[in-house]
Amino acid sequence: MAANMRLEIEAGEFGSNGRLPSEESLAEQYGVSRGTVRNALALLRANGLVTSRRGTRRVVLGTARTQSFQELLSFTAWARSQGEEPGARTIHNRVRPATVAEVEVLQLGAGDEITEVLRVRLLGRVPVMLERTVYPSRIGAAIGGLAPDPLSHTAVLDASGVVFADSEHTIDIVAADPTDAHTLGCAEGTGLLREIRRATDPAGVPLLWSEDRFLPGTVSFTVHNSAAVSSLARRRGRL
Amino acid sequence: MAANMRLEIEAGEFGSNGRLPSEESLAEQYGVSRGTVRNALALLRANGLVTSRRGTRRVVLGTARTQSFQELLSFTAWARSQGEEPGARTIHNRVRPATVAEVEVLQLGAGDEITEVLRVRLLGRVPVMLERTVYPSRIGAAIGGLAPDPLSHTAVLDASGVVFADSEHTIDIVAADPTDAHTLGCAEGTGLLREIRRATDPAGVPLLWSEDRFLPGTVSFTVHNSAAVSSLARRRGRL
DNA sequence: GAGTGGTCTAGACCACTAG
DNA sequence: TAGTGGTCTAGACCACTCC
Secondary structure, eight states, X not given: OGGGHHHHHHTTTTOTTOXXXXXXXXXXXXXXXXXXXXXXXXXXXXXXXXXXXXXXXXXXXXXXXXXXXXXXXXXXXHHHXXXXXXXXXEEEEEEEEOOHHHHHHTTOOTTOEEEEEEEEEEETTEEEEEEEEEEXXXXXXXXXXXXXXXXXXXXXXXXXXXXXXXXXXXXXXXXXXHHHHHHHTOOTTOEEEEEEEEEEOTTSOEEEEEEEEEOTTSEEEEEEEESSOOOEEEEESOO | OGGGHHHHHHTTTTOTTXXXXXXXXXXXXXXXXXXXXXXXXXXXXXXXSBOOOTTSOOBBOSOOOOOOHHHHHOHHHHHHHTTOOEEEEEEEEEEEEOOHHHHHHTTOOTTOEEEXXXXXXXXXTXXXXXXXXXXXXXXXXXXXXXXXXXXXXXXXXXXTTOOOOEEEEEEEEEEOOHHHHHHHTOOTXXXXXXXXXXXXXXXXXXXXXXXXEEXXXXXXXXXXXXXXXXXXXXXXXXX
8 A cells, every 4th residue: 555655754754844756756666656656645735744836846844733534523532642531421312303403414304303412521530522412313323322421422333333434523612601601610601612513424424413612722723725625614604 | 627527516417415427427428537537526525525435426415615725815815705895904014033933933044034914804894803914024025015904915925926835724712812802892801713824835835824813703614524534633722 | 246436557748847 | 958746548456335
């Protein structure tokens, strides 16, 4: 697999701000074709690791450290990757009919049921986030009959053969409501950093909708994009 | 150019949640090779427009509307794309020696000068954001001798032949300081949505560093990512 | 088992950068 | 002008989905 080239570049083989060898010489060096080299480099470029420009060799960008898809979906996986101990306290876990908005966003039928989970998330012993997740009932069933506080629902779903493929993250500010204030220990009205996530399976079927509210100062988000390909949008107003 | 295929798909040729024709039939239909088709589809996939999965045809994802690179760098271009009238009021525009942090992030030499611009940005007549931008002096020179309130510095730089190629956006919450409170008309301590941007040219040379502070409720950010390629990272704590 | 996307090859020409 | 990345072609085989 030629995409292992990534590791060598990440290992600083060419230094920060250094120039990569030409595609042709990389191809020779790895014993693959130029097309394969280009595929590998396209990945690095999308992740903001190298530049790309006709006429000159690629340059290593010092910046850009993106996270795996898994870490972006699972608070537990993310916390561990940051060297923190993840925790969870379930406030409720119930099955109820989907609201109109939920029917829309999860592509359900009218009257379908969903599983709603509300949890406080901790780093160490400190609450940092309130997480409200909504699963279609066919997904929710997998986590419905679990022990009260399994750390990672995402891991459970993975093990059940549920495959996450695409996700969309929306980030804005929301004022803490009484529930937020009580569970996170902040004043009502405090501005919380909100991350709304929608994840779908490889066929484009919605698997999950969630709204996470982080205490200020506990988290920040970084996105890389280039003139060639962008995955970021800024929108007017609240969601 | 085969990438025009995008438009046809965006135009809803295959419907939302519809399935695309096979790569081979698209190739025939457009009179190009399969490799070309794959290149075009890779773009659509990165932007979250279609899924991709071995064994089945691609599916159109209803969601995902990303913005152009230009719109992400220029408040003016962005505001217009949202159907709003952009405005700006310059608070100051000065040249001074770079701080240690600025030398680092803009890859300058010790003692180099930078141009710092502080502006309130408006939509219609309403202030929504306070923008602090730092340019290396060679870039700042292009906007230093301008009329007091040119709307878009980015447009001016474009016209001067400055090419933006990559950017990195970091998003978090920051409490309004006295300057923020005064210029944006909010209470001191209010949580503002902060977007820190770094942009580089095609060679990886830093062109700009900026910190934008938005009033709550005026803006939200959306990122798409897939298991194959991610450009998003969540980090612990403040920047 | 037929059809699909993922990966790879070996070549070609072009647009651009930089000396 | 030489070297580089961008685009494209025409083919091959494989892994996977779904009937």
